[in-house]
Amino acid sequence: MRLADQAIEFSPLPGAIPVWRAAVDAADLPAFCRAAAEGGGRLVALWGADERDRGQGFRLHVALALREGLAWLDLALPAREPQFPDLSPVFPAAARMQRAVCDLLGLRAAGGDARPWLRHNGWPADHFPLRRDIPAHTAYPPQPEDYAFVRVEGDGVHEIPVGPIHAGIIEPGHFRFSVVGEKVLRLEERLGFVHKGIEKRFESLPLHEGHRLAGRVSGDSTVAYAWAYCMAAESACGCAVPERALWLRALWLERERIANHLGDLGALGNDAGLAFGLAQFSRLREDWLRTNGALFGHRLLMDRIVPGGAAVDLSAQAIDVLAAQCDTIEREAHVLKAIYDDHAGLQDRFLTTGRVTPQLAARLGVIGLAGRASGQAWDLRVDAPCAPYDRLDVNMASHRNGDVAARVIVRFEEIFESLRLIRRILADLPAGEIRTPLPPAAEGAAGAGWIEGWRGEVLVALEAGAPGAHGATLRRCHCHDPSWHNWPALEHAIMGNIVPDFPLINKSFNLSYSGHDL
Amino acid sequence: MYQLLKQIVRTGIRTEAAPAADETLRVTAQRLQQAVLARLGRALVIRQVDAGSCNGCELEIHALNNPYYNLEALGIKFAASPRHADLLLVTGPVAKNMEIAVKRAYDATPAPKLVLATGDCACTGGIFGESYASHGRVSSVIPVDVAVPGCPPTPLAIMQGILTAITGARKED
Numbered sequence: 001m002r003l004a005d006q007a008i009e010f011s012p013l014p015g016a017i018p019v020w021r022a023a024v025d026a027a028d029l030p031a032f033c034r035a036a037a038e039g040g041g042r043l044v045a046l047w048g049a050d051e052r053d054r055g056q057g058f059r060l061h062v063a064l065a066l067r068e069g070l071a072w073l074d075l076a077l078p079a080r081e082p083q084f085p086d087l088s089p090v091f092p093a094a095a096r097m098q099r100a101v102c103d104l105l106g107l108r109a110a111g112g113d114a115r116p117w118l119r120h121n122g123w124p125a126d127h128f129p130l131r132r133d134i135p136a137h138t139a140y141p142p143q144p145e146d147y148a149f150v151r152v153e154g155d156g157v158h159e160i161p162v163g164p165i166h167a168g169i170i171e172p173g174h175f176r177f178s179v180v181g182e183k184v185l186r187l188e189e190r191l192g193f194v195h196k197g198i199e200k201r202f203e204s205l206p207l208h209e210g211h212r213l214a215g216r217v218s219g220d221s222t223v224a225y226a227w228a229y230c231m232a233a234e235s236a237c238g239c240a241v242p243e244r245a246l247w248l249r250a251l252w253l254e255r256e257r258i259a260n261h262l263g264d265l266g267a268l269g270n271d272a273g274l275a276f277g278l279a280q281f282s283r284l285r286e287d288w289l290r291t292n293g294a295l296f297g298h299r300l301l302m303d304r305i306v307p308g309g310a311a312v313d314l315s316a317q318a319i320d321v322l323a324a325q326c327d328t329i330e331r332e333a334h335v336l337k338a339i340y341d342d343h344a345g346l347q348d349r350f351l352t353t354g355r356v357t358p359q360l361a362a363r364l365g366v367i368g369l370a371g372r373a374s375g376q377a378w379d380l381r382v383d384a385p386c387a388p389y390d391r392l393d394v395n396m397a398s399h400r401n402g403d404v405a406a407r408v409i410v411r412f413e414e415i416f417e418s419l420r421l422i423r424r425i426l427a428d429l430p431a432g433e434i435r436t437p438l439p440p441a442a443e444g445a446a447g448a449g450w451i452e453g454w455r456g457e458v459l460v461a462l463e464a465g466a467p468g469a470h471g472a473t474l475r476r477c478h479c480h481d482p483s484w485h486n487w488p489a490l491e492h493a494i495m496g497n498i499v500p501d502f503p504l505i506n507k508s509f510n511l512s513y514s515g516h517d518l
Numbered sequence: 519m520y521q522l523l524k525q526i527v528r529t530g531i532r533t534e535a536a537p538a539a540d541e542t543l544r545v546t547a548q549r550l551q552q553a554v555l556a557r558l559g560r561a562l563v564i565r566q567v568d569a570g571s572c573n574g575c576e577l578e579i580h581a582l583n584n585p586y587y588n589l590e591a592l593g594i595k596f597a598a599s600p601r602h603a604d605l606l607l608v609t610g611p612v613a614k615n616m617e618i619a620v621k622r623a624y625d626a627t628p629a630p631k632l633v634l635a636t637g638d639c640a641c642t643g644g645i646f647g648e649s650y651a652s653h654g655r656v657s658s659v660i661p662v663d664v665a666v667p668g669c670p671p672t673p674l675a676i677m678q679g680i681l682t683a684i685t686g687a688r689k690e691d
Contacts, residue, residue, distance in 0.1 A: 120614075120615040121614075121615070121618075122614040122615055122650065122651055123650060129650045129651065134650070136649045136650060137648065137649060137650065138650045139650070140650065142614075142617075142618075164615075164616065164619045165567055165568075165600075165619050165623055167598035167599075168596075168598070169566045169568075169576050169579050169580055169596060170568070170576070171568050171571070171573050171576065172568050172569075172616060172619065192615055193570075193613060193615045193616050193619070194568070194570045194571070194610065194613045194615070194616065195613055195614075195615055195651050196570050196610075196611055196613045196646045196649070196651050196652040197646070197649040197650055197651035197652055198646065200649060200650065200651075201645075201646060201647065201649065212645060213645055213646075216572040216574065216644075216645055216646075216669075217572065218572060218573060219571070219572040219573045219574025219575070219576075219577060219670065220573055220574070220577060222574065263577070263580070276522060276525075276526065278583075279584075279585055280525065280529065282580075282581070282583070282584035282585065283529070283532055283584060283585045283586065285581075285584070286581060286584045286585075286586050289581070293672075299578070299672065300574055300577065300670065302574070302669065335521070335525055336525070338521060339521050339522050339525060342521065343522070512573065513573070514570075514571065514572045514573050517613075517615075
């Protein structure tokens with residue numbers, strides 16, 4: 001199979017979604033990326049692997065979203081001075097991923113930003129903790145750190161450093177604002193503070209237990225990550241998941257989407273001075289989470305999705321409870337939407353604030369919810385639907401204004417659509433088993449899982465290792481959060497806005513630090 | 519404005535006081551307020567510090583301020599600065615990249631101060647454990663008074679943890 005009119009032969013990877021894999025050389029990679037980008041393709045993820053214990057060098061993996069599905073490219077690199085072509089001129093979102101690959105594995109992009117990204121003071125610049133000959137528990141003394149922020153010069157320009165610990169109940173990260181008066185000229189983000197070695201940790205887990213760690217890459221997206229991980233593991237093992245389990249997974253994914261949108265809509269009202277919105281939406285969110293706890297045993301739905309199926313089933317009475325709750329939430333959300341829409345003070349704060357135009361969003365590769373608010377009409381549930389989404393006819397929310405108001409509207413529309421989907425799932429839920437044993441994975445078997453979480457698309461790519469005491473081990477597992485693509489867009493969205501609008505703009509994106517820092 | 523007021527009236531007061539299903543919460547809330555008054559005679563102020571969490575714990579800490587748990591009505595509120603705080607509510611394993619920030623937040627909190635390690639990761643290192651990038655449990659970096667397990671702990675469990683921290687501190691007087 002050939003993709004993007006390039007002379008590279010791809011072979012399909014078995015599994016729930018179309019994944020095409022091919023080995024490329026250093027000249028083919030940028031050429032393929034350029035051709036893919038010209039045809040509307042996007043960068044999904046970029047990561048590396050250490051293959052020196054197999055008598056090879058290193059390997060760079062690049063995943064692209066194409067019309068035909070996910071293209072997964074492998075570039076072999078030498079063991080000594082591994083270097084690969086800089087892809088950031090084609091895909092700006094590649095820049096930080098390349099810096100992360102350099103920090104963790106020592107694979108360097110030939111050009112582009114050479115500053116560290118995930119490495120702060122935790123390990124020396126010439127040590128690469130994700131290499132297989134570095135033990136996971138290696139303790140390094142704190143290193144001196146001098147990060148070169150870009151300085152803005154000019155009359156009256158001053159800097160406001162914020163974080164890593166922020167003023168609210170939020171994850172840590174550092175923001176460096178360059179401002180004149182109240183107006184923001186430039187924002188530079190410095191992330192990586194919650195890097196806790198997740199990818200290294202995966203390599204000590206058996207394949208059939210990795211879903212628990214994947215479900216804690218970003219707690220607000222635990223369903224999306226667990227599903228993506230299980231999809232990847234099931235692809236590597238050739239496991240056919242019972243149909244009922246797939247429908248339950250979709251039920252939980254939509255419930256997770258609604259829970260997060262409810263929370264965000266309340267917080268957005270609050271950040272614009274309408275505490276009423278927070279009180280109302282946080283009440284609805286709490287009702288929603290309590291139902292999760294009562295029916296499924298976990299308020300955030302952690303560990304409900306397991307390799308081979310689902311951990312808990314749904315009774316006939318529970319279906320009635322869930323359907324009734326959909327009606328309640330829909331009614332309440334319509335009332336609150338009307339209040340938000342009519343509230344002049346709120347709309348004044350929302351409209352034209354933190355704009356990312358469709359042109360800029362396309363250039364930066366903004367994805368997910370924030371992308372759909374800026375004209376990037378892409379939703380995996382529509383464009384590359386896995387079961388049961390291929391049967392649900394999802395209506396995508398899409399707007400073009402790219403401001404806080406647009407990101408609010410997309411959230412409202414996605415709540416109503418997800419409520420519709422939940423009703424369909426409850427009505428058509430197939431009978432049968434919810435779990436099947438995971439067949440043993442062959443050493444070296446690879447799989448990919450790709451799921452449209454509430455924030456955007458989550459990718460998990462993994463490779464099975466040698467058989468261990470508890471079944472197959474995990475040789476490598478890479479989890480990719482949509483926040484990688486959208487954090488750079490936040491730097492653009494704030495430009496020209498005033499400092500006090502930053503919390504509102506930031507919340508309207510609501511990006512993950514943990515999912516990004518790994 | 520009419521619709522907004524109507525919604526407020528229609529919603530009523532949702533803070534849980536009496537319903538049987540949430541009896542434990544009501545009792546906890548009352549005991550908590552007494553303990554706060556006895557210990558401090560004023561509001562307890564909390565500074566939340568994410569030392570490396572997956573953000574699951576943060577979601578449940580946020581829930582403490584929803585109308586059901588209504589923590590602020592008990593005189594307990596979250597502050598923006600550790601300098602205004604009586605208690606640090608710390609989540610996550612301590613990422614090595616957060617070590618300095620966590621220690622500085624602790625040093626900036628005026629004595630007497632309390633530290634509540636919240637969630638499995640803060641208690642034991644949890645699923646992330648100790649590694650080149652993680653110190654594991656919070657007590658390996660700063661002193662901890664009370665540890666609340668759970669992944670994540672429920673809002674009710676976090677409220678109980680706050681109570682335990684306050685009553686425990688009283689005994690030491």
